[in-house]
Amino acid sequence: MKEKILVVEDERIIAFDIKNCLEKSGYTVPAIAAYGEQAIAKAGEFHPDLVLIDVMLKGNMSGIEAAAEISSRFNIPIIYLTAYSDASNLQKAKITQPLGYILKPFVETQLITTIEIALSRHQAEVVIREALVQEQEKRKIKSNFVSMVSHEFRNPLSNISTCTELLANHSHRLNEAKKDEYLHHIQNSVKQLDRLLSDVLLMGKAETVTSQLNPAPVDLENFCQNLVKEIQLSASEYHNIIFTIHSKNLNLEDHSTGQNLQLLTQNQQMLYLDEKLLRHILTNLLGNAIKYSPAGGTVRFEIFCVQGEVIFRIEDEGIGIPEADQENLFNSFQRGSNVGKIPGNGLGLAIVKNYVDLHGGEISVVSKVGFGTTFIVSLPSQLK
Structure with a gap:
């Protein structure tokens, strides 16, 4: 799809000549404006990729003033049309940093070439600007x-x-x-x-670690049973971990759609996951379920293997997470405001989120203070 170009020209014959020339070259002209105020309104309405605007327009606003407003509000590149090549007009136009000038009467090849160069240059500037913003954000983080x-x-x-x-x-x-x-x-x-x-x-x-992500066949049931045994050893006698891997005869309701998902067993297809990263994800979440249940209680650890993904659900009966803290829970050094003297540095969930992201998965949390917390991790299982 070719780019949209807004034409701003108060001489109707010239405006339609430009429109025909642009459309013949494959560009779209969503509108023609004759006045500066109209040009600004059309730019806001159609969000063109480029504005071709005459330096001198009839009315209260010049083309240069309208171009400055359009560039400031919408960051749309500008090319000036002008029959005047005197120094004063060019100096005023330079302030708005246009991406080109076309003298009237225009030559068709010159018009198209100037537009193509301007669009290419603007796209390059956008890419560079975005890269700079990302780099600044990384440095800030x-x-x-x-x-x-x-x-x-x-x-x-x-x-x-x-x-x-x-x-x-x-x-x-x-x-x-x-x-x-x-x-x-x-x-x-x-x-x-x-x-x-x-x-x-x-x-x-x-x-x-992205380049080292190493999915391999995992005997998920055996892996998780051994993991639960390890964590249960470090838990108190007041904590009980109940592990369940659901069979294909059970259904998992997708609450977002109200549909039932067909469950798979490992006998049908093999699950491919990065076992090392998975161990860290589950160890951290299960460890937190124990740690933030200081009075003890049951921790439910469930697995659902559905088409294309495996879902881990870890639910505790602990102190819960205040709603105000949940939004930033996966950021570094963020902890619930109600943790009191329970040890921790607020990095565990940030690391878990990183490892889930590396898998291309998702993690979510549902929690209520005094009733407990549920974490749900969904990972692409790369079923083979």
């Missing part, structure tokens, strides 16, 4: 990330420094219970630093 990491490291380092100073300089005044307390603080701070460092390294790795 990295800068914020470094600042947050530095802040997170300072707290445990400060605790270690304070406790070691007290032990070194005031040990003779401290009883054994107090010494043990300070040593306990040091050990906890070291563990906190170790966890934080591990998560930061995982975040860095997530940015470069």
